[in-house]
Amino acid sequence: MARKNSKANKPIMARAAAKYTTYRVSEPGELMEFLMKKMAGISRTRVKALLTNRVVLVDNTIQTLYNYPLQPGMCVQISREKHKHEFHHPMLKILYEDAYIIVVEKKEGLLSVATERQKERTAQHILNEYVKRIHKGNRIYVVHRLDRETSGIMMYAKDEKTQHTLRDNWHDLVRDRRYVTIVQGEMEQDEGTVCSWLTDRKLYVSSSPTDDGGKYSVTHYHTIKRANGFSLLELQLETGRKNQIRVHMQSLGHPVVGDERYGCEMNPLGRLALHAFKLCFYHPVTHEWMEFETPYPTPFKTLMLKK
Incomplete structure (x- = not known):
């Protein structure tokens, strides 16, 4: 034997x-x-x-x-x-990967992580399947999220310790998060800051100019271009609350294009006009400075071409 x-x-x-x-x-x-x-x-x-x-x-x-x-x-x-380690998915692109983190760009329409109400396939599920091809013990840990309708750059951890390091030290490690959006109407100001207290009401997020027990939230904006009844903005977040940009733009009277939930009646792009184009941070383990940036989506530029 x-x-x-x-x-x-x-x-x-x-x-x-x-x-x-x-x-x-x-x-x-x-x-x-x-x-x-x-x-x-x-x-x-x-x-x-x-x-x-x-x-x-x-x-x-x-x-x-x-x-x-x-x-x-x-x-x-x-x-x-080589084919075993390649990654191809129509809704997700890997920008960077090492033993501790994985940085991706997701398309609009894909959930970052499943919720109690929505058990569908998510970016986390897709990446879990990918890392398990390398070793069955591997898995992906959620650090932050993007709304389903929002496209752009986001980061996941590859172990629980790194996940906790990022979550517990987020504001020290993550130094620059920027979005590009198109809003309805022409902005009155070239730049400004929106501050309010946001409360998650499940179906929507409410905003209050005074402390009503919600979470304090800060969004800085810069108007890049005005054309065709729209404005192209670049936004920088100090805080990362649920629906923060969408609620803050609504409070200015200029909702994000395609955002029916928060007051926009126009959807010329067939999607929410919000994209996370830049993420800069110190690596949670090696402490190396990391910068990731993607171009503005082409449909955004096309909509802003003067007619």
Whole structure:
């Protein structure tokens, strides 16, 4: 029996080994230098290409950061099955990934995370399935959210400790969150700040100019362009409350285009005209400064072309 089991195990082990080239870390260092040393003759450009192509794993987690710090005992693997680690989804794009966080751009119409009332497929579900392909023990943890109707950049954690670090130190780590929106009507001011107390009423969020027990919320806005009865704004958040921008724009008398819930009767784009285009923060583990930015959506620019 022992010989039979031994023979049966050999092909399985051989097949598993063939999927990766594996290196064990014996001393502290950075990933780029480690790979250049282990893969004698490889150029820095080639190593960066491996990282960009998402085929380098550290302890069973895809790593794309060239200066990722390695410690003795870690396992570095180069996958020979590139297709296994590729990610393609019509509603979601991965902008960055390492062992601790994953930064994505989602399209409008996709929930960030399921709610008690809505159990449908979400960005979190899609990413969970993706990371479990790499290792069945992997999972995604929610840090913040975007409304279903809002597109743009958001971040998830890849372990519970990183999730807590981000949530508990959000205002210290996340230094710049910016949105672009188109609102109904021409803005009276070139720039300004909206402050109010917001209360979640489940079906909608109410706003009060005085403290009524709600959450204090601050939105800064800058008017970029006025045209065709609309205004293109760039917004910077000091706080990140549910529906904050949508409620604050309504309070100014200029609701977000396509936002029927908060007073807009026009929907020329067939979507909510709100996009999270910029996210800047200090990495919760490496403390590296991270900047992510996407272009304004093309339909936004088209709507603002003067006729």
